[in-house]
Amino acid sequence: MADQIFSLIKQEEKRQKELIGLIPSENTVSDDVSAVLSSVLSNKYSEGYSGRRYYEGNQIIDQIEDLAVERVKELFGVPYANVQPYSGSPANLAIYFALMQPGETIMGLKLSMGGHLTHGHPQVTASGRFFKSVQYGVTANARVDFVELSKLAKKHKPKVIVAGNTAYPFELDFKKFRQVADEVGAWLVADISHVTGLVVAGEHISPVPYADVVMSTTHKTFRGPRGAMILVTSRGLKKDAELGKKIDSAIIPGLQGGPHNATTAGIAIAAKEAGTAKFKKYAQQIRRNAQALADELIKQGITLVGGGTETHLMVIDLTPFGVGLGTQVAFAMDVAGIYANRNTVPTEQGSPFYPSGVRIGTPLVTSRGMKEKEMRRIGQWIARVIEHVSTEQLPRNKTERQKFLRDFRKKALHDRELLAIRREVKTLTAKFPLFKW
Numbered sequence: 001m002a003d004q005i006f007s008l009i010k011q012e013e014k015r016q017k018e019l020i021g022l023i024p025s026e027n028t029v030s031d032d033v034s035a036v037l038s039s040v041l042s043n044k045y046s047e048g049y050s051g052r053r054y055y056e057g058n059q060i061i062d063q064i065e066d067l068a069v070e071r072v073k074e075l076f077g078v079p080y081a082n083v084q085p086y087s088g089s090p091a092n093l094a095i096y097f098a099l100m101q102p103g104e105t106i107m108g109l110k111l112s113m114g115g116h117l118t119h120g121h122p123q124v125t126a127s128g129r130f131f132k133s134v135q136y137g138v139t140a141n142a143r144v145d146f147v148e149l150s151k152l153a154k155k156h157k158p159k160v161i162v163a164g165n166t167a168y169p170f171e172l173d174f175k176k177f178r179q180v181a182d183e184v185g186a187w188l189v190a191d192i193s194h195v196t197g198l199v200v201a202g203e204h205i206s207p208v209p210y211a212d213v214v215m216s217t218t219h220k221t222f223r224g225p226r227g228a229m230i231l232v233t234s235r236g237l238k239k240d241a242e243l244g245k246k247i248d249s250a251i252i253p254g255l256q257g258g259p260h261n262a263t264t265a266g267i268a269i270a271a272k273e274a275g276t277a278k279f280k281k282y283a284q285q286i287r288r289n290a291q292a293l294a295d296e297l298i299k300q301g302i303t304l305v306g307g308g309t310e311t312h313l314m315v316i317d318l319t320p321f322g323v324g325l326g327t328q329v330a331f332a333m334d335v336a337g338i339y340a341n342r343n344t345v346p347t348e349q350g351s352p353f354y355p356s357g358v359r360i361g362t363p364l365v366t367s368r369g370m371k372e373k374e375m376r377r378i379g380q381w382i383a384r385v386i387e388h389v390s391t392e393q394l395p396r397n398k399t400e401r402q403k404f405l406r407d408f409r410k411k412a413l414h415d416r417e418l419l420a421i422r423r424e425v426k427t428l429t430a431k432f433p434l435f436k437w
Helices: 002-016 031-035 059-076 089-099 127-131 146-156 174-184 197-201 234-239 243-255 261-274 276-298 327-334 363-367 372-389 398-412 418-429
Strands: 079-083 106-108 132-136 160-164 187-191 211-219 229-231 311-315 342-343 356-362
Touching: 002 234, 031 261, 059 079, 059 229, 059 261, 079 243, 079 363, 089 160, 089 187, 089 243, 089 418, 106 146, 127 398, 132 146, 146 174, 174 187, 174 311, 197 276, 197 311, 211 372, 229 243, 234 243, 234 356, 276 363, 276 372, 327 372, 327 398, 342 418, 363 372, 363 398, 372 418
Parallel strands: 106 132, 106 160, 160 187, 187 211
Antiparallel strands: 079 229, 211 229, 311 356, 342 356
16 A cells, blocks of 8 residues: 555645746756666765765765766866755755854844845844854845945954845846955855855856855755855965865764765756756746846836845745735735745845745746746736735734734635636646756
8 A cells, every 4th residue: 555655645746737936936846856766876975075985885875976076167267166065055054064163153144134134134043143243134136245344344344244145026137246355354155045046047147256155055046956065266265275174074073963865965966957048048038037027017016125036035925015014915826726935125124934925936847848938928817816815904803813824824815816817827837847958
């Protein structure tokens, strides 16, 4: 008798096939990456590094990891790479442990303005508890405020400045970050997890000439497995010839045990795929699709943070309709067959749990083969959802708010307008197979 898990997997496969995925950090991998993730490589324990394992029987695993490392180094033009991090969060922490001592200062972009928890968000994260956190923000047009960044850096003398984001829709100016870092003698760490695929395809400025260390997850626009990689640039090694060894030690024994070998193999394949002309065309289409989607939303009267996008993502600002509407709009979109995630906006008056925005992006729909025509249609559907549900304002009182959301969700599941859109979405997605790559 088949395990219930397989039934649930089939249900999840059906959901992904029939719905439109607009979460910027999600994508679908190639057949080759998918194949190695379910291979016998998951059976082997390989604690340590190539040629320096604590377990026997790793001769072939060593070759796989060596190949992954060499392909990543060649792809980015860097002298050092580590492909063992389990994900982006421990990878960032490993970098901080290699560059700083507890109590020293880290600077990162504020979470509400597009930054990531691991960039020093205070109190609730490891990066904010082990290190002194100073957060910079954005200007009125939602771009990084380099004037503020410079002033804060000169005042607090950070050991590390992080140039990275998770919900920032514009190109990061690594050259300006470098100038500020040099003003105060700080390490510059670039977290390009969201835009890695765009970087390797020449669709986003590369941090390699400017940063000391670069971190990236290996999924999102890179279209690989769910892991991470750490790169040290020539600039970084010039400042500290032992930096690569320090990062190796921070990963193991500092934070992790044995690497996930199937993921390592998937990274090797993804790195090879990312160096092809086919991938470059794919990355170009991601940006074209994002621009088309942004243009249509604006045409439909929807406000976007900063007025648009320069990358693969954008953030819908719902504050013209009210405060804290992101939760119910994101849920209603999901009922309508378009899944995204609620998100804060720079002028947030709500909270991370009840924010006033929705974050959307185009990597997954581009992988399915959708283009500008489909983006315009998706934009129209999103506008219909927002218009349909935005009149129901979220109560300020916590108890009333929870009851409101329970009732809202129950009602939304049977809402005729949302279900009508879902049927239209299903007709569209049937024309674009999930595993098109």
